[in-house]
Amino acid sequence: MKTLTYREDGYCRVVxxxxxxxxxxxxxxxxxxxxxxxxLAWDEDARVxxxxxxGGITAPAVDxxxxxxxxxxxxxxxxxxxxxxxxxxxxxxxxxxxxxxxxRIACEDACFGFPQVLEGKMLxxxxxxxxxxxxxxxxxxxxxxxxxxxxxxxxVRWGLVHRTVSSATLAxxxxxxxxxxxxxxxxSLAFAKEAVYGGRxxxxxxxxxxxxxxxxxxxxxxxxxEGIRAFREKRKPEFLxx
Amino acid sequence: MSGFETVxxxxxxxxxxxxxxxPQSLNAFSVRMRDELFEILSAIKADDxxxxxxxxxxxxxxxxAGADLKxxxxxxxxxxxxxxxxxxxxxxxxxxxPQPLIAALHGYVLGSGMEIALFCDLRIGSPDVVxxxxxxxxxxxxxxxxxxxxxxxLGLSGAMDMLMTGRRMDAEEALAKGVLNEIVSFGELxxxxxxxxxxxxACDPVVIRYAKQAVIKGLDMSLDQGLELEWRLARLARSGPxxxx
Numbered sequence: 001m002k003t004l005t006y007r008e009d010g011y012c013r014v015v016x017x018x019x020x021x022x023x024x025x026x027x028x029x030x031x032x033x034x035x036x037x038x039x040l041a042w043d044e045d046a047r048v049x050x051x052x053x054x055g056g057i058t059a060p061a062v063d064x065x066x067x068x069x070x071x072x073x074x075x076x077x078x079x080x081x082x083x084x085x086x087x088x089x090x091x092x093x094x095x096x097x098x099x100x101x102x103x104r105i106a107c108e109d110a111c112f113g114f115p116q117v118l119e120g121k122m123l124x125x126x127x128x129x130x131x132x133x134x135x136x137x138x139x140x141x142x143x144x145x146x147x148x149x150x151x152x153x154x155x156v157r158w159g160l161v162h163r164t165v166s167s168a169t170l171a172x173x174x175x176x177x178x179x180x181x182x183x184x185x186x187x188s189l190a191f192a193k194e195a196v197y198g199g200r201x202x203x204x205x206x207x208x209x210x211x212x213x214x215x216x217x218x219x220x221x222x223x224x225x226e227g228i229r230a231f232r233e234k235r236k237p238e239f240l241x242x
Numbered sequence: 243m244s245g246f247e248t249v250x251x252x253x254x255x256x257x258x259x260x261x262x263x264x265p266q267s268l269n270a271f272s273v274r275m276r277d278e279l280f281e282i283l284s285a286i287k288a289d290d291x292x293x294x295x296x297x298x299x300x301x302x303x304x305x306x307a308g309a310d311l312k313x314x315x316x317x318x319x320x321x322x323x324x325x326x327x328x329x330x331x332x333x334x335x336x337x338x339x340p341q342p343l344i345a346a347l348h349g350y351v352l353g354s355g356m357e358i359a360l361f362c363d364l365r366i367g368s369p370d371v372v373x374x375x376x377x378x379x380x381x382x383x384x385x386x387x388x389x390x391x392x393x394x395x396l397g398l399s400g401a402m403d404m405l406m407t408g409r410r411m412d413a414e415e416a417l418a419k420g421v422l423n424e425i426v427s428f429g430e431l432x433x434x435x436x437x438x439x440x441x442x443x444a445c446d447p448v449v450i451r452y453a454k455q456a457v458i459k460g461l462d463m464s465l466d467q468g469l470e471l472e473w474r475l476a477r478l479a480r481s482g483p484x485x486x487x
Contacts, residue, residue: 041347043356061394061472081406103400181406188378192405195389200398203462204254208333212324219320225380228314239381 003029003191006036011166011182012175013046013080017053034074041079044241047186048178049082051075051101052171054089055110062124068215073126076100079190083182084184085174088169089149092116096123099130102193105174111149119185120167135159185223186241248274250300251282256293256443257436258286258341262355267329270310270451271354272320280332287339293450297362298346299355302428305345308376328441336361337458340451342442347371352410357386360395363454365421366435367413368428373421374410379383394461396421420461427436451480454459 003025005016015036020026024069056153060070067073075082075097084101086094090112098104100137116126135158143150155161165173181189191214199207218224223239230237250261260282262269286292299305317323334345336358344444345362352374359365359373375392377384384405394402396419397402404411416422425436426427440451 021376061350063251081402083325085471093254102406134397136397157418162399162403177407184378184406184408185381188381188383189406191383192378192389194381194403196358196393196405199390200393203385203461204337204390204394204458205334208387210388211383211387212327212385216320216324218381218383221381223381224316225381227379228311231311231380237379237381 001025004032004036008045010179011045011047011186012048012050012178013040013048013053013095014050014178015118015221017051017057019054019056020058023058023061030060030070030074031242033071034069037074037078041077044186046080046219047184047189047241048181049075049078050174050178051082051087051097052085052174053097055086055088055098055112056098057094057095059093063135068124070097070125072097072100076126079193080186081189081193083169083174083181084168086110091149091177092127093124093125096125096127096130097132098125103177104161105163105165105170105177106152106155106161107167107170108152109167110152110155110161110164112143112152112155112160113149114144114152114197115147115149135141158181183236183239185221185227185239187218187221188227191218192235244345245251245259246278246282248267249278249282253292255440256291257439258289258295258400259290260286261307262298263300263302265299265303267310267351268304268307269299269301269355270307270312271311271358272310274303276332277330280330283332283335283339286341287335290447292341293447294344294439296344296346296432296439297358298432298435299348299375299479302349304350304352304355305347305371306352306353306355306358307350311380333357339400342450342453344430344439345434346431348431350374351436352376353384353388354386357388357391361387364438365416365422366424366426366431366438367422368431369413369425370428371416371422372410372426373404373412373416374408376408377409378405386390401402437474446479450477452476 003018007014020029023041082101083103084098085105087107152164195211195214221242227237244393248264250263252259343362345359345365348368350372351359375384375388413425417425454473456475
């Protein structure tokens with residue numbers, strides 16, 4: 001069975017995760033997706049990754065030994081910006097996967113939550129760690145402990161989701177967003193992502209130092225020259241990622 | 243203090259006003275402006291008469307539209323730039339200011355302009371405010387703390403969206419997401435900033451400094467350490483203003 005489809009579209013890498021019938025095929029999907037992510041680490045033309053899936057996606061079985069391994073850890077390891085384009089009820093594992101992406105776009109009738117916790121299932125792919133960091137402690141506690149689903153409008157207000165669109169336009173809206181990001185310098189994108197997530201666990205003072213080092217490292221690139229020239233010449237920059 | 247070309251510095255009733263003053267170039271942040279701000283903030287930091295600082299931009303179109311890109315590409319090498327930053331780090335000076343900083347914002351608040359605003363403790367804006375960090379579209383990176391301060395103020399989720407897409411944020415959205423504390427008409431902007439500043443100067447200056455310090459430093463600590471810091475500062479404040487110096 002095919003657990004995912006993968007395609008390259010210009011600078012964009014699109015992965016469509018199929019809803020697997022059981023945790024064994026989900027484990028197969030995790031391995032396949034992880035392999036793609038490993039390749040993307042060296043794919044210089046991959047400037048943005050777009051991940052489509054239904055929020056009710058099945059989690060691979062957890063064997064309880066070693067490091068957690070799933071689509072979530074693979075997505076979180078990507079240096080490029082990752083967009084999650086989700087539909088349906090985005091709960092449990094599906095939400096944990098979305099939280100590991102950088103930008104979330106959803107259908108306007110989507111719902112979000114972790115009802116599994118109240119049913120006695122502990123989260124194990126970062127939900128309890130990423131949710132409070134993304135939307136704040138009070139709202140995270142509400143979602144984790146009150147257990148109800150929140151609708152897309154509230155998810156936008158709470159900063160959980162960045163944009164909502166009708167289900168008919170999800171694919172085009174996600175591609176438009178990906179294209180917008182693909183226009184940027186891939187080095188700047190990767191460094192900005194590294195600075196934000198790396199700085200999250202540092203003191204502000206340490207974070208400023210790290211940002212400065214990354215900022216200065218970009219002095220060595222031709223993209224910097226191109227970006228500033230293009231701005232002065234009032235034209236669109238052509239970034240090479242060098 | 244006088245003789246500044248790109249910044250106006252004024253002081254009245256314990257309030258310092260720092261006005262970015264290059265209205266002909268939308269108050270673009272230049273090397274000269276960096277050096278003058280460094281001198282002014284260093285003086286304010288050591289000036290106990292100043293209890294609160296208000297930052298604003300001259301002219302009608304912008305608080306500050308970002309770094310002056312005319313100066314880029316002629317700038318020193320990375321090694322030299324790093325050395326200059328080590329002895330004249332305006333951004334860590336912003337971070338270490340003991341007094342509350344208020345940003346009175348209008349028009350474009352982009353790039354370094356937004357990063358200055360993010361180092362302030364309160365942000366008041368007029369309805370025409372436009373925030374943005376366009377750096378990734380220019381092949382550069384925010385270099386004045388934006389990748390660190392924006393996630394702390396707007397949240398990790400919103401910060402990634404702004405940084406990755408370079409998209410702009412208007413006043414209403416900024417208010418809804420906590421980036422702006424309030425929106426007032428352009429005509430009311432400076433009177434309002436002044437009255438907020440006045441409310442701060444009416445308070446015990448030591449308590450105000452400690453409260454700011456407790457929040458800023460406490461956010462870098464574990465909750466236990468933060469509670470300890472707050473308790474220590476509260477005891478210091480109770481034993482009288484002199485003890486706090």
